Amino acid sequence: MSIPSVREMIARLVAxxxxxxxxxxxxxxxxxxIGHLADWLADLGFRVEIQGIARHPDKANLIATLGPDSEDGLILSGHTDTVPCDPELWSNDPFTLTERDGRLYGLGSADMKSYLPLVIEAVRTLDPKRLTHPLVVLATADEESSMDGxxxxxxxxxxxxxxxxxxxxTSLKPIRMHKxxxxxxxxxTGRAGHSSNPALGVSALxxxxxxxxxxxxxRDAIQKQHRNAGFEVPFPTLNLGHIHGGDNPNRICGHCELHYDMRLxxxxxNEQQRADLLAHLQRxxxxxxxxxxxxxxxxxVPPFETRADSPIVQACEELSGHPAGAVAFATEGPFFSQLDIQTVVCGPGDIDQAHQPDEYLRLDQLQPCIDMTQGLIKRFCLS
Ligand SMILES: [Zn+2]
Structure with a gap:
C-alpha cells in the first residue's frame, strides 16, 4: 500500500x-x-498495537513503535476524537476537508486530526535502522470527554x-504547564415544612x-497561599456555576444543590484540596x-507541569524559537506524567479555532510542524 499525501491523510481522518x-x-x-493510522504506520515499518478501552468496545488507543524495543524513546501523541459539531453553522460540510484562503477547514483540522498525518509525513523518509531509541506514535481515544484512553x-x-x-x-509554541x-x-438536605413556623423545618437554602x-x-485562603506567575490568571480559581433549591415561597426548602468548578x-x-474544602464546610x-x-x-484532570530544565522542554524551545509557557485548557499531559514521561504540549493550529464552527488549520503551520518533528526525532531517537 502506498501512503497518501499529507493533505489526503488529513482529509481521510476528518471524513x-x-x-x-x-x-x-x-x-x-x-x-x-485508528484503522487508517495503523495501516499507514505499519506500511512505514512500525510495530502496531491496538489497545481496547474497557467500557467502550467501539474505541481504542493505537501504540505504534519504530526502532528498538525499549522504553527510553520519544512518544508523539494525538487524540483521535473530536467534540460534537453543528453542521448548519458551518460554511462547508465539517467532514469534508476544504481548502480556502490558505486554510484547511474541517472538524478536527486543528484539534487534532492533522498532527499525526504530519508526524507520518515527517518519518516517511526515515530509515528505521538508524533509530537508536524507539519512536512511538500514540493515538488516544476519548480525550474530549472522559480521558478514558x-x-x-x-x-x-x-x-x-x-x-x-x-x-x-498551540500554534507550535511549547507548553509545559496547565491547571x-x-x-x-x-x-x-434539611427538612421541608410550612413557612409560617420556622420550627417546622430546617432550611437547606x-x-x-x-x-x-x-x-x-x-477560595480567598487558597488564592493567598498559591501563586504561579507563569499563568495568565496566576492563582487557583473557583467558580460557583449553578444552584438549585426549593420549590415554593411558602415552603421551607428541604434540598439545595450547588455546582462549582475549580482550576488548581x-x-x-485535586483530591487533597477537595478533602480540605469538605472539612472546612463541615466545620x-x-x-x-x-x-x-x-x-x-x-x-x-490533575494539574500538569514538566520541569523547565527537562530536555524535551529545552528541545521544543530551541526548535520552535519560543519559551515554554502555560495554557488555560487541560490535556492528557498529567496522565503521561503519572507514567514518569516528561511531556510537552506543542502542535499546529490555534486553540481559538478548536471546538468552533468553521474550525481550520492554517497551511503555513504544516511545514514548520514537519520540520520540528524531524528535529525532535533527530535529537531523541538518532543518537
Ligand atoms: Zn484537543
Missing part, C-alpha cells in the same frame, strides 16, 4: 466521524481513525517512552447561604441538622 461526548446521543467510536494507558503502567510531545493546537480541573456538587460564604472564604495550579493535589455547619454531601461531577 471519519469520531465525536466523543459524555452525552450518549452524540458519542461515537474512533476505530475507523489516557487512563487506559496509565492502567497498564507501561511507560512507552522517556519523553512525549502531545500535538494539541487541573475539578467539577463538584454540594448537596444540602439558608444553609447553602452559609456554605457559599464558607466556600468563598476558603501545578503543585496542588462551618457544626452540629446543624443539615446533611452535606460533596461529589464529583466528572473524573477531573
Amino acid at each position: 471519519e466521524p469520531s465525536v466523543s461526548s459524555v452525552h450518549p446521543d452524540f458519542d461515537q467510536g474512533n476505530r475507523a481513525v 489516557a487512563q487506559a494507558l496509565v492502567d497498564t503502567g507501561r511507560r512507552l517512552g522517556r519523553y512525549a510531545v502531545i500535538g494539541e493546537p 487541573g480541573i475539578v467539577m463538584d456538587r454540594v448537596t444540602l 439558608e444553609g447553602m447561604n452559609h456554605v457559599m460564604s464558607a466556600i468563598l472564604e476558603w 495550579l501545578p503543585g496542588m493535589d 462551618r455547619l457544626g452540629d446543624s441538622e443539615l446533611r452535606l454531601v460533596m461529589d464529583a461531577l466528572f473524573a477531573g
